[in-house]
Amino acid sequence: MVNYVWLGMIVFGILVAGANGQVEVVTRAALEGADKAVKTSLNLIAIITFWLGIMKLAEAAGLVRALARLVRPVTRFLFPGVPANHPAMGAIIMNLSANILGLGNAATPMGLIAMQELQKLNRGDPRTATGAMCTFLALNTSCITLIPTTIIGIRVMYGSTDPTAIVGTTIFATACGMTVAVIMDRMLRVFYGRQG
Amino acid sequence: MYELINEISRWAIPLTLLLVPLIAMLRGVSVFETFVEGAAEGFTTAVKTIPYLVAMLVAISIFRASGAMDVLVHVLSPILDPLGFPPEVLPHAVMRPLSGGAALGIATDLIATHGPDSFIGRLVSTMQGSTDTTFYVLTLYFGSVGVTRYRYAIISGLAADLTSLVASVFIVNQLFR
Structure with a gap:
């Protein structure tokens, strides 16, 4: 799937640029994309290093375990393949909480830690996603943000009389998306065969 | 309601940074070494x-x-x-x-x-x-x-x-x- 999407974007892009007689745009765009990717990854070094340190402390203090036990009824349903006391559980919960609170800076490192822990549970091919990883990412990308701070800020900037008017509609739309994400994930997991 | 959620967002990370090392210390974890050990993977x-x-x-x-x-x-x-x-x-x-x-x-x-x-x-x-x-x-x-x-x-x-x-x-x- 990812192969088709990736190739499709490049091939279609180059064809359209060629048809428009501005094929040289492609070269510049490719280099700009690569530049942005490397900068993003390098920017992540600081924040991931920092949160990995904090997470190790939380784990050593037994806090991750305690947190995991707290939400066990929900996670047992969503992640049947992950042992309840596994560190992956704690990282998943912290990632989702950070997402809900709109703390993007904390959410990404927590999510990457969760992925590392889930990879440790991967009994199959390490290059293939496990069911638990797919469930986690479905939740992560469809997750509710209670206060979408960025867009509220932009609305304020352009003189909105009611900048938070969209909070209710946003929560409604996200809730619909999240429900579908969980249902789709469950169905596809069965369809693709159960692993992890 | 919005104010409450905003306050929670504001406090969530500072409180985590306060409580995690503190509790770890009380549980007898050598906090500095453990932090560095975890951060090594960053x-x-x-x-x-x-x-x-x-x-x-x-x-x-x-x-x-x-x-x-x-x-x-x-x-x-x-x-x-x-x-x-x-x-x-x-x-x-x-x-x-x-x-x-x-x-x-x-x-x-x-x-x-x-x-x-x-x-x-x-x-x-x-x-x-x-x-x-x-x-x-x-x-x-x-x-x-x-x-x-x-x-x-x-x-x-x-x-x-x-x-x-x-x-x-x-x-x-x-x-x-």
Whole structure:
């Protein structure tokens, strides 16, 4: 799937640029994309290093375990393949909480830690996603943000009389998306065969 | 209510930074050494994402700069217009799963042009808040652990985005039209 999407974007892009007689745009765009990717990854070094340190402390203090036990009824349903006391559980919960609170800076490192822990549970091919990883990412990308701070800020900037008017509609739309994400994930997991 | 949630957001990280090391210390953990031990993995984890992100962002960048995205929008808008979906916001919907920055740029532009309290302004605000940069997140997260076969993750992620999009159009039409 990812192969088709990736190739499709490049091939279609180059064809359209060629048809428009501005094929040289492609070269510049490719280099700009690569530049942005490397900068993003390098920017992540600081924040991931920092949160990995904090997470190790939380784990050593037994806090991750305690947190995991707290939400066990929900996670047992969503992640049947992950042992309840596994560190992956704690990282998943912290990632989702950070997402809900709109703390993007904390959410990404927590999510990457969760992925590392889930990879440790991967009994199959390490290059293939496990069911638990797919469930986690479905939740992560469809997750509710209670206060979408960025867009509220932009609305304020352009003189909105009611900048938070969209909070209710946003929560409604996200809730619909999240429900579908969980249902789709469950169905596809069965369809693709159960692993992890 | 908004004030309460805002306060929680403000305090969440400072409180975590206060409580985690404190509790660890009380439980007899050597806090400094443990922090360093955990942080040691940070560099490799971040650097490992580079090839995956380069691959994805190059493709997205070409797709966008070449005008291919405009073609896609052009093809889709006559189908979507009768459904209460204004063609102005379509570029945002197409761009949203691919690039967070670009989508935010489109949203900002629409809010500036049509006004934040207009129908389009409210719709694009709701869309921006309720959908995610699915491709970027999948690339980054899977890349950090070296997974290249995503199986069905893209399908469920995009299904969620599409649902949120339809739900945004529905609810904003109901409340603000």
